[in-house]
Amino acid sequence: MNGSTILDGYAPVSLEVMRLDCVPGFDLYIVGSKGLVLYREKNVPFTLKNLKMLLENNVRYLYFKTTDESKYFDYIEDNLASIVEDKNVSPSKKASLIYDSSAHLAQQLISEPDSRKVVQRASKVMDTIVSFTASGRDAYKDIIRMLPSDYYTHTHSANVATYSLALGQVLGLTVNSGLWELTLGALLHDIGKTRVPREILNKNGPLSRQEFETVKQHVQWGVEIASQTRSVPHSSMPAIAQHHERISGKGYPYGIKEMHQFGKIVAVADSFDAMTTNRAYAKARSSFEAILILKTETTEFDKNIINALIEVMADEKVRVNR
Ligand SMILES: [Fe+2]
The missing domain is CATH 1.10.3210.10 (Hypothetical protein af1432)
Structure with missing residues (x-):
C-alpha cells in the first residue's frame, strides 16, 4: 500500500488525492501516538494550510472508516476529473x-x-x-x-x-x-x-x-x-x-x-x-x-x-x- 498502514476498520487516503478547499463528506483520521485519532470532521474543508502542515510532519496518509467507503467513493468520483488532471498525482x-x-x-x-x-x-x-x-x-x-x-x-x-x-x-x-x-x-x-x-x-x-x-x-x-x-x-x-x-x-x-x-x-x-x-x-x-x-x-x-x-x-x- 505504498507505505500506508492498514488499520482494522479504516482505509488510507493518500494526501495527493485530497482536493483543496473541498468538503470530503467523511471523517478523516490521523495516526497518533496511541492509534488513530479524529483529524477533521466530514463537513470541514481540507485546505492548503492543512496539506502543508501534514507534509511538514511527514504525514502522507489520512484514514477514513471503512463504513464510510461509499462516501469516499462519492468524493473520488466527484473529483476524478480534477485528480486525473493533477500533475502531482x-x-x-x-x-x-x-x-x-x-x-x-x-x-x-x-x-x-x-x-x-x-x-x-x-x-x-x-x-x-x-x-x-x-x-x-x-x-x-x-x-x-x-x-x-x-x-x-x-x-x-x-x-x-x-x-x-x-x-x-x-x-x-x-x-x-x-x-x-x-x-x-x-x-x-x-x-x-x-x-x-x-x-x-x-x-x-x-x-x-x-x-x-x-x-x-x-x-x-x-x-x-x-x-x-x-x-x-x-x-x-x-x-x-x-x-x-x-x-x-x-x-x-x-x-x-x-x-x-x-x-x-x-x-x-x-x-x-x-x-x-x-x-x-x-x-x-x-x-x-x-x-x-x-x-x-x-x-x-x-x-x-x-x-x-x-x-x-x-x-x-x-x-x-x-
Ligand atoms: Fe455476458
Whole structure:
C-alpha cells in the first residue's frame, strides 16, 4: 500500500488525492501516538494550510472508516476529473482510483440497474478513463497492471471495460471516434444479468438447458436496460448486444456472423478476462495461455482483435502481473 498502514476498520487516503478547499463528506483520521485519532470532521474543508502542515510532519496518509467507503467513493468520483488532471498525482495512483471508481460504479449498477442516475455517473467516469488513457499511448497499461485476479461480477465489468478501451485504442479508435461509447458499452455489457435469477447465476454445477436459455436472455435484457437511459448512446449498444456473438455465427442470441467492431472487441475482452481470473470452477490461466487459446479459436474471434490483444498484453510488466 505504498507505505500506508492498514488499520482494522479504516482505509488510507493518500494526501495527493485530497482536493483543496473541498468538503470530503467523511471523517478523516490521523495516526497518533496511541492509534488513530479524529483529524477533521466530514463537513470541514481540507485546505492548503492543512496539506502543508501534514507534509511538514511527514504525514502522507489520512484514514477514513471503512463504513464510510461509499462516501469516499462519492468524493473520488466527484473529483476524478480534477485528480486525473493533477500533475502531482502519480499515473499509477490515477490508474488505481479510476479503476476503483469503475468497479465501485459497476457494483452500484448491479444493485440499481434501472437507476438512470447511476448510469449517468458511469458515463461520466468512463469519460474520465478515456481521457486518461488518451493522454498517453500506454496509459491503459497502468490500469491493466492492477486488475484483480479473482472474479466478481462488478470487477469483471470494470476489467472488460479496461481491456475494451485498450483494444479500441490499439485499433485506432479515439475520443472522437467511438472510444468512450465502446468503453461505456463494455462496462454495461453484462448489466442484463441483474434480471437472471440469483439461484441460476450462483448455481454450482452445470446449468439445465432451460436455465442456460434464461442466462442467454441477459443480452437482450441488457440492451433493454441500457436503452432506457439517455446517457447511454445508441452507438454503445453493439458492445452489449453482441458480446456473446461469434464470427462463426455460433454465438447468441442472434447467431450473426457480421459483427460490429464493438461486439468483436467486447467478445474478446470478456473471454480473455473470464480466462485470466480465478473462478469457483476454474483457476486463472496466465495471459499468455489465454491468448494462445483465443488465437486458436480462429473461427470464433476476429484475428485483428486478437493481434491487438497481443499488443496490449505485450509489455513484460503487464504480463508478469496477470
Ligand atoms: Fe455476458
